[in-house]
Amino acid sequence: MIRFILADLRLHAVGVLVIVLLIACSTALGMAVRMEERALRLGSARAADRFDLVVGAAGSETQLVLSSVFLQAAPLPLVSGKVLKALAEDERVEFAAPVGFGDSFLGHPLVGTTAEFVESLGLAEGADPFGTPGEAIVGAGVPLEAGYEIRPMHGLPSQEAGEHEGVVYRVAGRLAPTSTPWDRAILVPIEGVWQAHEHGGEEDGDDGHGHEAHGGEAHDDHARDRLGPPWPEDVRGVPAIIVKPRTIANAYQLRGDYRTETTLAVFPGEVLTRLYSTLGDARRVLTVIALGTQALAAAAVLLVAMAHLAQRRRQIGALRAFGAPRLAVFGVVWSELLLIVGAGVALGVALGYAGAKALALVLGRQSGMSLPVTLEPSDLAFAAALLAVAAVIAVAPAIWAYRQSPAAALRG
Amino acid sequence: MLGLEIEAVAVRYPDLAAPALELPRLSVAPGESLAVTGPSGAGKSTFINVIAGLERATEGAIRWNGEDIGGLSEAARDRWRARNVGLVMQDFHLFPGLSAIENVLLPARFRHLRLPDGLRERAAALLASVHVDAGERRIGTFSRGEMQRVAIARALLSRPGVIVADEPTASLDTESARAVATLLTGLARETGTTLIVVSHDPRLSDRLGRRITLVGGRCADDAADVAPGRRQ
Numbered sequence: 261m262i263r264f265i266l267a268d269l270r271l272h273a274v275g276v277l278v279i280v281l282l283i284a285c286s287t288a289l290g291m292a293v294r295m296e297e298r299a300l301r302l303g304s305a306r307a308a309d310r311f312d313l314v315v316g317a318a319g320s321e322t323q324l325v326l327s328s329v330f331l332q333a334a335p336l337p338l339v340s341g342k343v344l345k346a347l348a349e350d351e352r353v354e355f356a357a358p359v360g361f362g363d364s365f366l367g368h369p370l371v372g373t374t375a376e377f378v379e380s381l382g383l384a385e386g387a388d389p390f391g392t393p394g395e396a397i398v399g400a401g402v403p404l405e406a407g408y409e410i411r412p413m414h415g416l417p418s419q420e421a422g423e424h425e426g427v428v429y430r431v432a433g434r435l436a437p438t439s440t441p442w443d444r445a446i447l448v449p450i451e452g453v454w455q456a457h458e459h460g461g462e463e464d465g466d467d468g469h470g471h472e473a474h475g476g477e478a479h480d481d482h483a484r485d486r487l488g489p490p491w492p493e494d495v496r497g498v499p500a501i502i503v504k505p506r507t508i509a510n511a512y513q514l515r516g517d518y519r520t521e522t523t524l525a526v527f528p529g530e531v532l533t534r535l536y537s538t539l540g541d542a543r544r545v546l547t548v549i550a551l552g553t554q555a556l557a558a559a560a561v562l563l564v565a566m567a568h569l570a571q572r573r574r575q576i577g578a579l580r581a582f583g584a585p586r587l588a589v590f591g592v593v594w595s596e597l598l599l600i601v602g603a604g605v606a607l608g609v610a611l612g613y614a615g616a617k618a619l620a621l622v623l624g625r626q627s628g629m630s631l632p633v634t635l636e637p638s639d640l641a642f643a644a645a646l647l648a649v650a651a652v653i654a655v656a657p658a659i660w661a662y663r664q665s666p667a668a669a670l671r672g
Numbered sequence: 673m674l675g676l677e678i679e680a681v682a683v684r685y686p687d688l689a690a691p692a693l694e695l696p697r698l699s700v701a702p703g704e705s706l707a708v709t710g711p712s713g714a715g716k717s718t719f720i721n722v723i724a725g726l727e728r729a730t731e732g733a734i735r736w737n738g739e740d741i742g743g744l745s746e747a748a749r750d751r752w753r754a755r756n757v758g759l760v761m762q763d764f765h766l767f768p769g770l771s772a773i774e775n776v777l778l779p780a781r782f783r784h785l786r787l788p789d790g791l792r793e794r795a796a797a798l799l800a801s802v803h804v805d806a807g808e809r810r811i812g813t814f815s816r817g818e819m820q821r822v823a824i825a826r827a828l829l830s831r832p833g834v835i836v837a838d839e840p841t842a843s844l845d846t847e848s849a850r851a852v853a854t855l856l857t858g859l860a861r862e863t864g865t866t867l868i869v870v871s872h873d874p875r876l877s878d879r880l881g882r883r884i885t886l887v888g889g890r891c892a893d894d895a896a897d898v899a900p901g902r903r904q
Contacts, residue, residue, distance in 0.1 A: 261782060267769030578765035581726055582826070583754025584782035586747060667726040670761070671717065 261588060265596045272568070279561055280604045286557040287608025287646060288615055290550035294639060295616035297543040299631035301536055303620075304330070307440035307629050308528035310381070313503040313511055315339060315347065315356075315518050315525045324524060325531040328359050328500040330627065331369050331441040336361075338497035339523055345491045347503055347518075352510035355380065356489075358498040360453040363412035368402050370412050371445045372453030374488040377502060378435070381442065386433020390449045390487050396429035401443035401628055406431050410446065412456070427456045444628030449487045454496050554646065558653060565597055565657045576661050577669020586662050594651075594658035601650040609635075609643050673702035674736045674756060674833030674866050676723060681732030683718050683889075691730070693718045693889045700882075702737075702833075705860060705867040707877035710886035716870045717838065719886065723868065724757050724836045725749040736833070754783055758827030758865070760837035760856070764819045766826075768812040772804055775811050776826045791829070798825035802855055817848025824855055834866040841873045850875060 269276050308329050316324040317337035326332040347356035357377030363370040375390040378397050383389065385406060389397050398404050410429040429448050437443060503525075505511040511527070518525035569576070579589055613635055620631035678698040682691045693715040700706050708716055721727035723734060725741045733740045736756065741749055753759075766775045776795040780787060799806040802821035804814075811819065820840060827835055840856060841849035853876040860867040871877045885893040 263770070263774065263781065264767065264778065267767065267774075271769040574763075575765070575767065578761070579779075579782065580750065581724075581753075581759055581761075582765070582779040583750060583830075584779060585750055588782045665727070667721040670726070670765075 261592060261595075265592060265599065268596065269599070275564070275568075276600055279564060279600055280607060282557050282560060283601055283604025284607035284611055286550070286553040287605050287643065288611035289553055290547070290642070290646075291609055291612025291639060292616045292619070293543060293546040293550050294642065295612065295633050295635070296619055296631075297539060297546075298636070299616065299620050299633045300539060302634075303439070303624075303629045303631040304532055304535075305529070306632075307438075308532055310438065310440065311502055311528050312505055313514055313525060314528060315343065315501040315503055315514075315523060316499060317497075318520075318522050318524050321524060321526045321531050322535065324500060325526060325528045327361070328502060329440075329528045330629065331361075331371065331445055333361050333369060336499035338499055339501065341491065341495035341497050343518070343523055344498055344501055345493070345495050347501055347514075348489045348491060350514070352506055352514060354504040354506050356504070357502045358450045359500045359502055360450050360498050363453065363456065365410050365412045365446055368399075368444055368446050370396075370410075370453070371442075371447050372450035373447055373502075374450060376488065378433075378447055380504065381438060382436035384434045384436040389433055389447075391432075393449055393452055393455075393487060394428060394430055395432040395449065397433045397435060397447040398431055399435050399443040399445045399447070399628070400437035402434075402446060404431050404446075406433070427452065439630035441628035443630075450498065451487055558650070561597075561601065561650075562653060562656070565654075566660070569593065569657050569661060573664065573669050576664055577666045580664070580666035581670055589664075590658045590662040593661040594654050597654035597657065598647075598651055601654070602647060605643050605646050605650075609639070673864055675702040675704075676700040676834070676866070676868075677733075677735040677738075678723075679733045679735070681722065681729045681734060683715075683722060683727070684730045691889055693722065693729075693886075695719075695732075695891060698884070698891065698894075700866060700868065702866055703864045704882060705857065705880040706869070707880040707883040708868065708870045708886060709872060709877060709883060710892070714886040715889035716886055718889070720836055720838050720868075720870055724759060725753045754779060755830060756833045758830070758832035758835040760820070760823050760827050760835065760840045762839040762842050764816075764823045766811045766819055766822060768810065770811060771806075771808050772799055772811060772814070772822045772825075773806045775822055776829055779826065780829060795825070795829060798828055801825070801859070803851075815848070817844050817851060820844060820848070820852050821855060824852070824859065828859060828863070828865075831863075832865065834868060835860055837867070837869040837871070839870055839872070841871065841876050849873060852876075853879060 308325070311329050314324055314328050316328070317339040319337050323334055323336065327334055327336050344356065344358050347353055350356070355376040357374045358372070360372035361369060378389040383397070384400065386397065389395065396410055404410070408431040410431065412427060412429070429452070435442070435447070503514060505514055515525045515527065576589055580586065613633070616633045620633045624631050676699060678695050680697075681693065681695045683693040684691045708719060710716055718727070722729050725744070729742050732742070734742050741752055744752060767778060770778065773792070773795050776799060777787065777792065780791055796806050799822065802825045804818055804821050804825065811822065814822065835856070837856060841852050844852060853873070856869070856876070857867065857879045867880065869876060869880060877883055883895050884891050
């Protein structure tokens with residue numbers, strides 16, 4: 261029986277191949293949608309894991325999280341330096357690290373922050389970060405060697421506007437891989453960012469809030485012989501502050517305390533949950549589309565199967581006439597169809613996995629975030645469900661073949 | 673060896689007023705060879721279908737060695753046919769994707785999970801006896817005469833009690849038809865198998881011991897010993 265099926269498949273190899281590919285493509289689409297969405301959730305959740313609480317100026321919560329956690333640069337209103345100082349000196353806070361953006365180098369965002377935060381991310385190379393103002397710590401994914409001189413360009417990576425004169429950093433260390441967008445960042449002392457922007461005339465800030473990023477009166481950053489906190493009374497405003505509370509209770513207190521008219525405090529997780537629901541909607545749409553293609557593929561396969569069977573009517577009649585039991589005829593038709601669908605689904609799972617992996621690689625390279633594409637038992641269950649549906653549908657042509665009278669089939 | 677007793681058989685189709693076949697009485701002795709002739713539409717195919725259990729008679733009894741196959745279920749008739757009838761059809765009904773020996777073995781493969789011991793050897797011997805070389809060549813490359821000889825080997829595989837052939841030489845050239853006629857009658861005689869052949873081909877029907885002629889579904893003529901010289 262197996263010989264007979266294989267011989268028949270071989271006889272129609274080209275048609276079988278086309279059908280298998282059709283099934284594979286529609287399966288792959290469904291699989292890729294599932295895997296990619298999960299990877300995006302997992303990847304972003306992992307990226308947000310290291311950021312307990314983010315404080316910024318009143319504005320969009322989503323924008324604040326996207327800018328600070330995912331380094332999706334966008335002009336943010338500045339939060340007052342007084343907030344930074346107050347947070348840094350708050351007993352409930354382990355550390356409060358300012359995050360300042362604005363410059364970039366070879367497409368890598370320069371992020372101003374403090375040694376505390378660098379250490380919290382973990383160093384793979386180098387030690388005692390930001391001992392001098394000219395030090396830079398690069399993310400794990402930045403292809404610059406220690407000692408390399410960085411002359412940052414002003415502006416966001418996408419709109420590099422011109423070199424800052426005189427500001428030079430030297431690569432002094434490298435972060436351990438974090439699988440977050442921070443792997444693509446170049447970290448420098450926040451004081452350097454403040455200082456650099458004294459020369460430029462541009463405003464990163466939202467004037468409406470009255471906090472200026474730079475310019476105006478002179479600051480005595482130069483005068484201080486050390487970097488980082490404790491901050492002076494007149495410390496400058498920053499776009500975002502990443503806060504590490506000491507306890508979970510502290511985290512909730514701080515979040516409440518800093519939700520004011522001028523400031524915003526968010527757990528990145530809560531913002532992500534909101535984003536996920538949007539992502540979930542997108543996935544539902546894509547899933548419906550994928551199911552639609554699967555239904556079309558199923559209809560096409562059924563049509564081809566019936567046409568093929570009509571051609572084989574005499575052959576099926578002959579099998580019966582020469583003594584094949586009816587159940588064997590049913591079995592031949594059913595298992596031949598299932599073999600084709602099974603091959604298609606298996607190929608589709610592989611294609612979908614490869615496709616999702618490739619897409620995750622491209623997206624990951626763009627964002628620095630690692631998107632963990634995994635093949636979960638639920639994916640295999642999904643494939644098995646497709647196969648089960650196919651097994652049920654394949655019963656129709658098999659019953660048709662089963663019910664053929666051998667005499668009628670031979671005559672026709 | 674199977675003998676046939678037909679009693680009061682009629683086959684009617686819903687859209688036809690007259691019965692397609694009406695045989696009050698017909699018997700074929702075990703080992704006898706019978707030719708069935710007649711104009712087209714005379715009921716020859718219906719006769720073949722009914723006696724081979726491919727189709728059920730509307731009324732009457734078809735007894736092979738006393739067993740009425742009309743009373744069997746469809747599955748039981750399939751089983752009975754597989755065991756007792758060797759079918760040879762005008763269009764061979766060989767499967768093009770398989771070799772000659774696999775075609776001969778195909779019905780057996782559908783019946784058994786594992787081929788019984790010696791069956792493959794028997795298939796090869798049968799192919800040799802019909803002068804077909806049992807190589808791995810796919811059946812699609814065979815000539816029509818070779819194909820019909822493979823079909824004869826297939827019909828004989830399960831040592832049937834009766835060989836039923838429907839126009840076995842009609843689609844063959846003269847030379848192949850002669851070879852097939854010789855093989856069919858010769859092998860049936862050697863094994864003592866009952867042979868029932870529907871044929872218009874006198875080169876084949878003349879070799880058979882008895883001839884009936886069907887006209888309008890009825891037996892119009894029943895002549896034994898048409899060619900006594902051929903009968904042994």
